[in-house]
Amino acid sequence: MQLLALAATVAALISLAFSTQAMMDSARFALSLCAKTILPSLFPFFVLSGLLGRLGFQRLFRRAGSGLSALLVSLTGGYPMGAAYVAELYRRGALERREAERMLLYANNAGPAFLLGAVGTGVFHSAKLGFFLWAVHAAAALIVFLCFDCRRGDTSLPDVPPEPMTAAFPAAVRQGVSAALAVCGFVVCFTVLVGLLDSHGLFSRAAAMLVSATGLAPQASRALLTGVLELGSAVGAMDGLPPDRGTLALAAAILGWGGLSVHCQTAAVLADVDLSLRPHTLGRALAALLGAALAWICAPFVGVAAL
Numbered sequence: 439m440q441l442l443a444l445a446a447t448v449a450a451l452i453s454l455a456f457s458t459q460a461m462m463d464s465a466r467f468a469l470s471l472c473a474k475t476i477l478p479s480l481f482p483f484f485v486l487s488g489l490l491g492r493l494g495f496q497r498l499f500r501r502a503g504s505g506l507s508a509l510l511v512s513l514t515g516g517y518p519m520g521a522a523y524v525a526e527l528y529r530r531g532a533l534e535r536r537e538a539e540r541m542l543l544y545a546n547n548a549g550p551a552f553l554l555g556a557v558g559t560g561v562f563h564s565a566k567l568g569f570f571l572w573a574v575h576a577a578a579a580l581i582v583f584l585c586f587d588c589r590r591g592d593t594s595l596p597d598v599p600p601e602p603m604t605a606a607f608p609a610a611v612r613q614g615v616s617a618a619l620a621v622c623g624f625v626v627c628f629t630v631l632v633g634l635l636d637s638h639g640l641f642s643r644a645a646a647m648l649v650s651a652t653g654l655a656p657q658a659s660r661a662l663l664t665g666v667l668e669l670g671s672a673v674g675a676m677d678g679l680p681p682d683r684g685t686l687a688l689a690a691a692i693l694g695w696g697g698l699s700v701h702c703q704t705a706a707v708l709a710d711v712d713l714s715l716r717p718h719t720l721g722r723a724l725a726a727l728l729g730a731a732l733a734w735i736c737a738p739f740v741g742v743a744a745l
Contacts, residue, residue, distance in 0.1 A: 457637045464633025465626055471670060472622040475556075481618040483515035483549075484522060488610030491526030494600030505537075505587040508545035513576050516549020517669070517700045521718065522617055522707040529711055539713055543721035544582040546704055548575055548669075548693045556673055557689060562681045570740050571733065574690050578728035582721060620706035628668040628699040655679070658688055665692035668699045683737040690733035694725030 454461050490496075496507045508527070512520025524545055528538040550572050558568015600606075635641045641663060648659040657679055665672030672692045679685045704718055 453634050453638065457634055460633050460637035461630055464630040467633075468626040468629035469622075471629075472625055476622055476625060477618055480516070480519075480621060481614055483519050484614035484617045485610045487511050487515055487519045487523045488526055488613045489606055491523055491530065491532075492601045492606035492610060493603070496527060496532060497600070505541050505545065505583060508541045509579060509583050512545045512547045513579065514549060516547070516552055517696055518546055518617075518621065518704045518707050519549070520545035520547060521704045522613075525708050525711050525713065526613075528713060535713065538711075539717045540587055542704075542713065542715075542718040543586050543724070544579045546696075546700075546718060546721070547579050547725070548572075548696070553693070556670070557693070561673060561676050561679075561689070564681065566740065567681055567686070567742075570736075571686065571689055571693065574729050574732045574736065575693055575725070577732055578690075578694060578725045581728055582724050617707050621703045624699050624702045624706065625668070625670065628697070628702075629671055632664055632668055632671050658685065661692065662688060665695060665697055667697050669693070669697040670699075672697065681742060683734050683742055686737050686742060687730040687734040690729035691726040694727070694729035695722050 490507075490511060495511075498507065508520055508524050511523045515523075521542060524533070524538050524541045527533045528535070533541070550569075553572040553575065554565055554568040557571055558565050562568070601609075632641070641660060644663055645656055645659040648654060648663065649656055652659070654662070657675065661672050661675040661679070664675045669692065673689075676685070676689060676692075679688075701715070701719060701722070705715055708715065
C-alpha cells in the first residue's frame with residue numbers, strides 16, 4: 439500500500455510538470471471557490487459549532503443523547519461541521535470514544551445553504567428541488583441515527599461544565615481558522631486532481647466505460663465519477679441534466695457520499711483526536727444509498743417526471 443501511494447504521488451508530480459496550464463486553471467477555480475463560497479459560508483459555522491460544544495449545547499439534549507445535537511449541527515452547518523462538533527465534545531471529555539465514533543455514522547452532512555443555492559438554484563434552477571434534496575438528505579441521516587443511536591441517553595457520560603464565553607470564543611475562532619484553511623486546502627488539491635485526470639482524457643475514458651456498463655448518460659456518468667473524488671466539481675458537472683427521478687437520485691447519492699475531499703476534510707478536523715474514520719466512511723456510504731433510494735421513491739410527489 440505504501441509503495442502504491444508513493445507511485446501515485448510520483449505520477450502526480452510528473453503529471454503536474456507536463457500539465458502546468460491545466461493545474462493552474464484548476465487551482466484558480468478552486469481558490470476562487472474557496473474565497474467566494476467556502477470560506478464565507480463555512481468559517482462562521484466552524485466558529486459557531488466550536489462555541490456550541492464549548493458552551494454546553496449538548497446539555498440541552500441529555501434525555502435524547504448528544505447524538506441529536508450533533509445531527510442538528512451537521513444538518514444546518516454542512517460538511518464537515520458535524521464532525522468538528524463531535525470532535526470538540528470528545529476533546530472536552532463529554533463523550534466516550536465509542537459514542538463519538540458512533541455519531542460519525544450520521545453527524546456529518548451537507549448543509550441547506552449548499553443544497554438550496556449550489557444544487558437547487560444553480561444546477562436544477564429550482565429552490566423547491568434544492569429543498570427536496572436537503573429533506574431527502576436529512577431523512578437519510580435521521581434513519582441512520584434512529585438505527586444506531588436512538589434512545590441512547592448520555593446519562594452515564596461525564597457532565598462537562600460549559601466554558602465561559604471569554605475563553606470559549608477565542609478558542610473557537612482559532613479552531614475555526616485552522617479547520618477552514620484545511621478544508622480549502624483539500625478542495626484545491628482534489629479540484630486540481632480532477633483537472634489533471636481530465637486533461638489526460640482519463641475521466642472521459644472512465645466515463646465511457648461506465649456508460650457501456652450501466653447505460654447511464656455520458657454527463658451523468660462523468661458527474662458520478664467526479665463525485666467519488668470531489669463534491670463541488672461533481673455538482674457542477676450535473677449542470678444541464680434534466681431534473682428527472684434518475685438525476686435526483688444521482689444527486690442524492692453524490693451529496694450523501696460527499697467525495698474523498700469531504701472525507702479528507704473530516705480527517706483533518708479529527709486529526710488531534712484518536713477517533714477512527716471508518717464509521718464516518720460507512721455512514722457516508724449508507725447516506726448515499728439511502729438518499730438515492732428516497733429520492734427515487736419520493737420524486738413523483740414533488741412533480742418530477744419519471745425517466
